[in-house]
Amino acid sequence: MAGKTLYDKVWDAHVVNQQEDGTVLLYIDRHLVHEVTSPQAFEGLQLAGRKPWRTASMLAVADHNVPTTDRANGIEDPVSRLQVETLDANCETFGVTEFKMNDLRQGIVHVIGPEQGATLPGMTVVCGDSHTSTHGAFGALAFGIGTSEVEHVMATQTLLQKKSRNMLVSVDGEVGPGVTAKDIVLAIIGKIGTAGGNGCTIEFGGDAIKALSMEGRMSVCNMSIEAGARAGMIAVDETTIEYLKGRPFAPKGDTWEKAKAAWLELKSDDDAQFDEVVRIDASSIEPQVSWGTSPEMVASVNAQVPNPADDEYANKREGYERALEYMDLQAETPLTDIKLDRVFIGSCTNSRIEDLRAAAAVIKERKVADSIKQALVVPGSGLVKEQAEKEGLDKVFIEAGFEWREPGCSMCLAMNADRLESGERCASTSNRNFEGRQGQGGRTHLVSPAMAAAAAIAGHFVDVRHF
Amino acid sequence: MKPFTQMNGLAVPLMRANVDTDAIIPKQFLKSIKRSGFGVNLFDEWRYLDAGFPGQDSSTRQPNPDFVLNADRYKGAEVLIAGENFGCGSSREHAVWALDDYGFRSVIAPGFADIFHNNSFKSGLLPIVLDKEIVESLAAECEASEGYQLDIDLNAQTVTTPSGQVYPFEVDSFRKNCLLNGFDDIELTLQQRFRIEEYEDARRKNAPWLFDVPS
Numbered sequence: 001m002a003g004k005t006l007y008d009k010v011w012d013a014h015v016v017n018q019q020e021d022g023t024v025l026l027y028i029d030r031h032l033v034h035e036v037t038s039p040q041a042f043e044g045l046q047l048a049g050r051k052p053w054r055t056a057s058m059l060a061v062a063d064h065n066v067p068t069t070d071r072a073n074g075i076e077d078p079v080s081r082l083q084v085e086t087l088d089a090n091c092e093t094f095g096v097t098e099f100k101m102n103d104l105r106q107g108i109v110h111v112i113g114p115e116q117g118a119t120l121p122g123m124t125v126v127c128g129d130s131h132t133s134t135h136g137a138f139g140a141l142a143f144g145i146g147t148s149e150v151e152h153v154m155a156t157q158t159l160l161q162k163k164s165r166n167m168l169v170s171v172d173g174e175v176g177p178g179v180t181a182k183d184i185v186l187a188i189i190g191k192i193g194t195a196g197g198n199g200c201t202i203e204f205g206g207d208a209i210k211a212l213s214m215e216g217r218m219s220v221c222n223m224s225i226e227a228g229a230r231a232g233m234i235a236v237d238e239t240t241i242e243y244l245k246g247r248p249f250a251p252k253g254d255t256w257e258k259a260k261a262a263w264l265e266l267k268s269d270d271d272a273q274f275d276e277v278v279r280i281d282a283s284s285i286e287p288q289v290s291w292g293t294s295p296e297m298v299a300s301v302n303a304q305v306p307n308p309a310d311d312e313y314a315n316k317r318e319g320y321e322r323a324l325e326y327m328d329l330q331a332e333t334p335l336t337d338i339k340l341d342r343v344f345i346g347s348c349t350n351s352r353i354e355d356l357r358a359a360a361a362v363i364k365e366r367k368v369a370d371s372i373k374q375a376l377v378v379p380g381s382g383l384v385k386e387q388a389e390k391e392g393l394d395k396v397f398i399e400a401g402f403e404w405r406e407p408g409c410s411m412c413l414a415m416n417a418d419r420l421e422s423g424e425r426c427a428s429t430s431n432r433n434f435e436g437r438q439g440q441g442g443r444t445h446l447v448s449p450a451m452a453a454a455a456a457i458a459g460h461f462v463d464v465r466h467f
Numbered sequence: 468m469k470p471f472t473q474m475n476g477l478a479v480p481l482m483r484a485n486v487d488t489d490a491i492i493p494k495q496f497l498k499s500i501k502r503s504g505f506g507v508n509l510f511d512e513w514r515y516l517d518a519g520f521p522g523q524d525s526s527t528r529q530p531n532p533d534f535v536l537n538a539d540r541y542k543g544a545e546v547l548i549a550g551e552n553f554g555c556g557s558s559r560e561h562a563v564w565a566l567d568d569y570g571f572r573s574v575i576a577p578g579f580a581d582i583f584h585n586n587s588f589k590s591g592l593l594p595i596v597l598d599k600e601i602v603e604s605l606a607a608e609c610e611a612s613e614g615y616q617l618d619i620d621l622n623a624q625t626v627t628t629p630s631g632q633v634y635p636f637e638v639d640s641f642r643k644n645c646l647l648n649g650f651d652d653i654e655l656t657l658q659q660r661f662r663i664e665e666y667e668d669a670r671r672k673n674a675p676w677l678f679d680v681p682s
Binding site for chain 2 (some may be wrong): 019040050053077086123145149152160194195228256258262388417435437
């Protein structure tokens, strides 16, 4: 019998019951909760007279709606405020641990879970948020769910699931200097497409993945969903263990030792069988820039906007033409000629301390171009912000002309006041370049933190390796 | 959940690939703490020329005359014929609620994003996967003949066109059964309460760190 993949192992360890048709009742270890996708679930629970099965499995935070400017006066928008207050009230009623808006530990749910050690290897982790795939960086099985499933997990600590197929994406060899985790994952999505991982759990492997820090691994797994896969996973190794040691929610003492031994087994067996295997040569990956309205519409910074009339795009012509029209781009424009209005460094993809360090290193002693209307840095959590300030990164950003903000999802999806005006063009370290994502009529280009920083200085895209 | 058995309804084609959940229901409407009322903002940025925001008086909106749902002939549509990878992006179930609230009961596409597909079954919206060529031919027929209605029979797992052409589709047997009967998933699962408790007891012994109350 063939060996097991990492996904097989974590899945098997969580099967409560399997029906004849293959539907599995899967146990959920960690349930992360935010304000947007939980109110209807809490309401459903109350209407049915049910209680959460295990509140200790839950950790809640408001991140999508919170303002990133001065919070002394609370939330100005009454609709946003009601949603955050509803979360506060529900957590109070049901006894759920919540980091409230003014708690130092507050931040983007996918930043604070790992930061607190609330995400642990081998766990099943769910949240009513598609970027829950982030937590797979720890060898956890982590995926986004809808609000009905949020209620189901609250009430039963389980989900009804069918197993996905196993896909291995192996990034072989080493990336060149100046090429980051974000460039790796954008290149993967460019290769397999935005539906390439539909029905699959992706395991990211290969030397280039093993060489990444936990922050980098989280950026890669975060965007699994942009490749169509609900979950992405990376095997546990010493890098994982080192990151988790001493975190508040991580086990301590003897339990830590026992856990560590179990976690180090969380990797695919040598003879494991994958349903699909994709290999990418790491040395071929260059800094990436998305040019269209889907994350698969991405290219090397040194490339040009594709020409939909070319034969090789025959299958995608209509989508490409529509994207270029929305993005107001001409075919065959060099990506480095694209001028920007705003720059956003933040989001659950790229708002961790290493991301901020990478951006700060590029802008040090430089100034944001006069043509840029706004350059924003939104740290992923209060603790990331505090650490960055200890290192003086806030001063580097502010002196260069960036705004230094409070933590939250911010301009990644523009549910709070941070958004693009119609027609504005943004270099963004976030994860989605969909039409209107960062504000109605706004145009998003996805890049790494270093590339966003360089674009802020230059006023247009540049290859950060020669900047 | 409301059951889905059989229906006959007006179809409308929207054949763009990768229609994402941000397009289906833009983020500003997710601030609602309710499950209903999203239909008026379905496809908001495509459907209206003016900017949409929560709490707006919908009678003052400017419909985009070029958007397919605004054509008189498609008023009251209940079946959406859609392109590949429909519902990609965010996990927001609000996308399903918006389609349902607008009046759609089924979406037919060559493929769906996983989370959207899953969410659809939870709210009684039937996602049907058919070969791309078939979906394209349905869309073409629909455009060519006004009042084009499709008959969908979940029990028989068939889509029947006005000319009598029958296309069978696959559906997960468990989900089919839940949808046909309108079962409440949570109630079903809680019937296995003892199994969940047994699992927890065993798991607590070999992986106690998963059960420690956070400090």
